[in-house]
Amino acid sequence: PGRWVAEPNWPPENPESRCLYFCGNGLSKNSNAEEPIYFPKIHAVGFESGMWFPMGIPGDFPGDQRLADSRSLCFTSEPLAEGMEILGNPEIKLVMTSDKPEALLAVRLCDVAPDGTSLLVSWGLLNLTHRNGHEAAEPLIPGEQFNAALRLNACAHALKQGHRWRIALSSSYTLHAWCSPEPVELAVLPGEETCIHLPFRTARPEDAMLPDFDEPECSPPLENEIMRSPCRDRTVKHDLIEDCFTLAEKTDSGRICLKEDGLEIEDVSQDTVSIIEGDPLSLIVSCKRSAGIGRNDWQCRADASGSMTATSGQFHVTSNLEVFEGEERVFARNWEFSIPRNGV
Known part of the structure; x- marks a missing residue:
């Protein structure tokens, strides 16, 4: 599934980036200051994440994310009345607290279908001791607020009408990152600085001129x-x-x-x-x-x-x-x- 699209530059220019704010009711177009919302203190998250470097054989790609979602802190939008396309790197900003000096932030962006199926669209990881850069580790101060920003992996996805966006946050992602040395309690503080920017894409006239995907090809194997x-x-x-x-x-x-x-x-x-x-x-x-x-x-x-x-x-x-x-x-x-x- 999928199709080609036309863009004059990469990374694409996204002047209409869509911002969604985190709140107790999910994802909203408006920001509201609320009480801290705490992550589950769970370590076995991400067994459905697929291979780090998939080759396309059965079992390589991520499966249904509902189990991982159930073990994460999730923010889900209302069903979209119209479809939405994104192309590029989603970017997330969070105001957080931690009760330990070392912690990991794992973020997944999912497409939730009307039947509840959760499809992994993009994801990213941040060692929070590197929140200010990778030159040196800076331990967190337990109980003190800090800001974290993370660019998720580049993606190209068309969310269908009636589907919902979901952001899933966790303090571990077992198959792709080593756990922090101690169980950690992270919290996110909703407000103007706790949001995700989605790289919204508007269809271009050149899209209609592009060919369909051909069947995949490979060289014939040796006898x-x-x-x-x-x-x-x-x-x-x-x-x-x-x-x-x-x-x-x-x-x-x-x-x-x-x-x-x-x-x-x-x-x-x-x-x-x-x-x-x-x-x-x-x-x-x-x-x-x-x-x-x-x-x-x-x-x-x-x-x-x-x-x-x-x-x-x-x-x-x-x-x-x-x-x-x-x-x-x-x-x-x-x-x-x-x-x-x-x-x-």
Whole structure:
């Protein structure tokens, strides 16, 4: 789905940027000063966020955001009487407070359909100790108001008539950013400086002159024989006893033999992300990779694995690499090191 549009410049000029203000009733065209509104103190947010770098295969793109929305602080507009197109970077400004010196801000912009389905349109992350720039971390002062500004990822989206905009705020985004070292309570203060600017786009006459999207093309693959079929599993598990959330993914690209020269190739990847709700220091990420190449009796394989955990002051990384020729291990090495968190 989608279509081409015509713009003379990038980034596009958006003289009619639409501003929506945050309030207790959702998103409004008018600003009103209100009491602080608090974020949920939840860490397992964002398991539906998709891959950081999607390649377009099933499971890569974000799914329905309703579960993530239910674990976030959401501001939703009224249904739009007319459709609305945006093109560019949505920009958000917030007046906030925090009860801890270190905190993360995650923002998602969603398109909410009449049936409640929530589609991720754009998102962004800000380490709030970098609210004034990335030169150095500046700890927050608990209880003191501060301003934060964030430019979301560039997007091109047409909101249909009857749909609603939704801004979802959270203090964690587990798959794309490491949790703050302590559970943190963030609050947003509605008013003139708490709003989102949407890069509104007006249709241009040149749009009608553009061709439709063609079917996607790719170069033909080399002639090959499939020795093991590719497969992928990507699941989220919630342990109700431990209140532990785990995403487990295995992508097996299969094993093929190139008919031209008989070369055999394969690769398998496995990733796991796990966190116990309410305990940000329980977060652990594990990765495994296996790549094989061979021909007839000559077979080689490299196996790599790594994991990352954190304490309140440091990240800890361990890695392992083993290389095999046939069943004989010909190389092995282990790494282990720590990195100061420095405001993360």
